[in-house]
Amino acid sequence: MKHPVIEVSDVYRYYGEVLAVDGVSFSVRRGETLGLIGHNGAGKSTLFKMMLGLIPVSAGEIRINGEPVRGSGFRELRRTIGYLPENVVFYDNLTGLETLQFFAALKNCDKRDCLAVLEKVGLSHAATRRVDGYSKGMRQRLGFAQALLGKPRLLFLDEPTSGLDPEGIREFYRILHELNADGVTVVITSHILSEIQERVERLAVIKSGKLQALGTVQELREAVDLPLAIHLILRETAEAVRTALQGVALVKLEIAGQNVVIECHRTDKMDVLRRLGMLAEVDDIVVREPTLEDVFLGYARES
Numbered sequence: 001m002k003h004p005v006i007e008v009s010d011v012y013r014y015y016g017e018v019l020a021v022d023g024v025s026f027s028v029r030r031g032e033t034l035g036l037i038g039h040n041g042a043g044k045s046t047l048f049k050m051m052l053g054l055i056p057v058s059a060g061e062i063r064i065n066g067e068p069v070r071g072s073g074f075r076e077l078r079r080t081i082g083y084l085p086e087n088v089v090f091y092d093n094l095t096g097l098e099t100l101q102f103f104a105a106l107k108n109c110d111k112r113d114c115l116a117v118l119e120k121v122g123l124s125h126a127a128t129r130r131v132d133g134y135s136k137g138m139r140q141r142l143g144f145a146q147a148l149l150g151k152p153r154l155l156f157l158d159e160p161t162s163g164l165d166p167e168g169i170r171e172f173y174r175i176l177h178e179l180n181a182d183g184v185t186v187v188i189t190s191h192i193l194s195e196i197q198e199r200v201e202r203l204a205v206i207k208s209g210k211l212q213a214l215g216t217v218q219e220l221r222e223a224v225d226l227p228l229a230i231h232l233i234l235r236e237t238a239e240a241v242r243t244a245l246q247g248v249a250l251v252k253l254e255i256a257g258q259n260v261v262i263e264c265h266r267t268d269k270m271d272v273l274r275r276l277g278m279l280a281e282v283d284d285i286v287v288r289e290p291t292l293e294d295v296f297l298g299y300a301r302e303s
């Protein structure tokens with residue numbers, strides 16, 4: 001049987017007295033994109049560093065492709081892993097191309113691939129410019145480029161879109177999608193929840209070192225049972241709306257002139273829509289699902 005690419009089993013990590021990761025377990029399938037989300041200091045970067053074997057676990061075990069991280073078999077495997085740290089540091093007096101060649105030498109991979117990788121991240125026009133003249137977004141692209149060196153099969157990307165403009169973000173996820181289609185497994189952190197929610201298969205919510213939830217965005221939504229909002233514009237009287245919805249346990253009903261906002265539980269959604277559909281003069285109905293931000297804040301509120 002094939003192993004999951006990543007298996008994290010009951011992992012703890014202390015920094016002195018500080019418990020940064022508190023009994024976390026999860027696994028990641030080949031070709032999957034897993035998003036890690038959590039407040040500042042939740043333990044995401046610490047988890048990354050342990051999965052990469054950069055720091056040891058205090059207890060528990062992490063396996064990549066079935067090999068214990070930091071075990072003797074991991075060294076070779078490490079070459080198939082790309083990592084973009086939260087704050088990647090470059091030598092300012094090197095050009096973009098020289099920087100990549102430097103990382104290629106460190107990783108023992110073919111320097112001849114560097115130009116193609118720069119091209120992939122949209123930096124070939126700046127290949128011969130010194131890095132100290134690069135913008136924040138260009139530095140981030142260069143960081144992504146070094147993570148892609150050596151055609152990794154597993155990528156750890158810590159806040160990869162920080163500093164990128166909207167076009168850069170779209171381009172970044174396009175590349176990621178291509179890599180996924182090619183079977184590359186990706187673990188990614190982001191604080192921009194609206195951005196990540198459409199682009200990962202599953203999300204892990206980390207809070208104070210603990211794994212609070214794991215699943216698709218839809219599964220997380222359903223688990224916190226947040227109400228969804230229905231906005232409608234109508235020419236009916238407020239009374240007609242109230243009568244139509246009589247007997248449904250609504251979370252909220254707000255009527256301001258022609259604008260009506262209804263919040264209801266997911267289980268009542270179709271019943272509410274059916275009743276509204278029977279009103280004669282509805283101009284528009286918009287259903288708004290809770291965003292990942294709502295879901296995340298829902299988890300953050302839970303003790």
Ligand SMILES: Nc1ncnc2c1ncn2[C@@H]1O[C@H](COP(=O)(O)OP(=O)(O)OP(=O)(O)O)[C@@H](O)[C@H]1O
Pocket residue numbers: 015018019020038039040041042043044045046047086
């Ligand atoms: N080298 C270290 N020494 C001592 N404590 C540390 C160290 N690195 C992290 N911590 C602590 O461990 C906890 C988790 O930190 P970590 O950097 O993993 O969180 P994070 O989720 O990545 O945060 P952010 O979103 O701000 O990057 C925090 O309380 C942090 O202060």
